[in-house]
Amino acid sequence: MINKHIIDFNENLIGLRDFVELIDPFLNEKLEEHDQHLQPLIMSAMIKELLNDDNDIEPEDKEKYTEFQEKLTKDLEAKYSEIPEVKIDKEEDGEHKKYAIKIANTNSEVSKHMDNVAKNRSHIELLYTNSLISSLSSVEWFFSQLLHFFYDKHPESAGVQKRTMTLADLKNFGSIEDAEKYLIDVKIDEILRGNFESWVSLLKSELSLGLGYLNEIMDELIEVYQRRNLFVHNGGTVNSIYLSKVHETQRKGISxxxxxxxxxxxxxxAICKLQKAFILIGAELWKKLSPEDESRGEILGDIVYENLRHSRWDICEGLCYFSLKDVQTHPVDKVIAQINYWLCKKEIGDYKSIEKEINKADFSDKKEIFQLGLYALRGETDKILKILPIVLETNQTNIERIEEFPILREFRETEEYKNFKQESEFFKEDSKEVITPEVVEKE
Structure with missing residues (x-):
């Protein structure tokens, strides 16, 4: 059951991301449509400000700016009977300069574009803000499911024996079990009304989880929760609670x-950090309650692959590391987790820390599909070309996956691969079957 909760939670966040990716381009296109009419006005005013300022501009550059300014002015004069006035207010803030740009909206056409720019920027901000709130709602739902799963198995941990109920309350329930479920619901509702720090404390004290993977991102997660609270309860305006709860490293420049x-x-x-943290929490609880369950590694592997395709290296690194440390992870799933873990370390720029380990690795006793991954990590193009036909002939994967595997991205950019595609018979076939390392037969 807990595996379904993890899968559903991951899919909820993927769905939210897909929604943002679908709507975001449309809103930005509408913004650009109107903003392009204002940009020449702003650019002209900024160049004028620059030329009038006492900056030490090189004569060559000053000439170029002047020519560009004249061209802009000519274009604007052709467009407007009277060029709208643009005011630039400059403020000094230590080493930084802040500019406030105001366009006189005496021209109805300019006014319309200004209104639409403001409206579309507001829509984009609402999309991101509401998506953040929605992501945390998904987290709360997932967290409540984990708590229900645990307390249903261990009701004594919920402290229901110490709670009292009136006779009238008891008459509303059909059985003692129903009353117990009600008290667990009350307990979970109380937990959810707490803050993120109290959740972590409870997971450690009552559920006995280690949560070591939260240490590096704890401050970020607290800031995300506190920012959400500001939007829900204070219109996004910073208050003393936010300043007292959020670590100073996460609120630089915020007053x-x-x-x-x-x-x-x-x-x-924010979504990446939440996704990583709570899938790991779910996986650790799953491991605690069902330590012998071998399906854990396979399910986490599926989630990793989906996120690898979108270059979410941080999420995948954490999940792969968990699978590597889980003794019940099937050997095949462990090899996949190892390869993907190395890939994540390489992609985030930490290849040096694993280079010796990768060079020392010997996959000669493993299936060719795994050897392919190791050679790709090492950048051994000749070995990849030698083994790739074997992988395809034995149906360990197919052309569609070869074109998709994140680990083969660098190889796909080589001239050798382009030549292979032109000459190989495999690209002349229309293979439909999709076989991935995740479904390699587990011996």
């Missing part, structure tokens, strides 16, 4: 009463 926002980069990072 009381500042209005926070969410951009795409922040949203992507």
């Amino acid at each position: 009381l009463n500042d209005k926070l926002s969410v951009n795409k980069e922040y949203l992507d990072n």
Whole structure:
């Protein structure tokens, strides 16, 4: 049952990402449609400001700026009977300069574009903000399912024996089991109303989980939760609670009463951190309650592959490392986890830490599909070309997957691979069957 919760949680976050990816280009296209009418006005004003400033501009550069300014002015004069006034207010903030740009909206056409730019920027911000809130709602749902799963198996851990109920309350239940379930629901509801730090404390104390994988990202996760709370309860305006709860490294440049926002980069990072943290929490609880379950490695492997395809190296590194340390992970799943773990370390720029291990590895006793992955990590193109036909002939994978495997990305960019595609009979066949390392026969 816990495996289904993990799969559903992962799919919920993937679905949320897909939704953002679907809507985001449309909103940005609408923004660009109107913004392009304002950019020449802003550019003209900024160049004028630059030329009037006391900056030490090289004569050559000043001439280029002047020519560009004249061209912009000519284009604007052809477009407007009277060029709208643009004001640039400059503020010094230590080493940094801040600019506030205001366009006089005396021209109805300019006014329309300004309104639409503001509206579309607001829509984009709402998309990201609401997606952040939605991601945390998915997390809360998943966390509640994990707690139900645990307390249903260990009701004594929920402390229900110490709770009291009135006779009137008991009459509303058909059995003692129903009353027990009700008390567990009350307990979980109380937990969910707590903050993230209290969740972690409970997971350690009552569920006896280690949670060592949270140490490096704990401050980030707290900031994500506190930022969500600001949007839900305070309109996104920073209050004293946010400043007291969030570590200073996560709130640089943020002061009381500042209005926070969410951009795409922040949203992507937040979802990645939440996805990694809570899938690992689910996996650790699963391992604690069902230590002999071999399917854990395979399910985590499927989740890893889906995220590898989208270059989410941080998530995949954590899940692969967990599978490698899980003694019940099937040997085949462990080899897959090892290869993918090395790939993640390489992609995040930490290849030096695993280079000796990769060079020392001997996969000669393993299936060719795994040898292929090892050679790809080492960048041994000749060995890949030698073994690739064997992998395809024995149906260990097919052309579709060869074209998709993240680990073969560098190899696919080589001239040798392009020649292989032109000359190989495999690319002349229309193979439909898809076989991946995840479903290699487990001996």
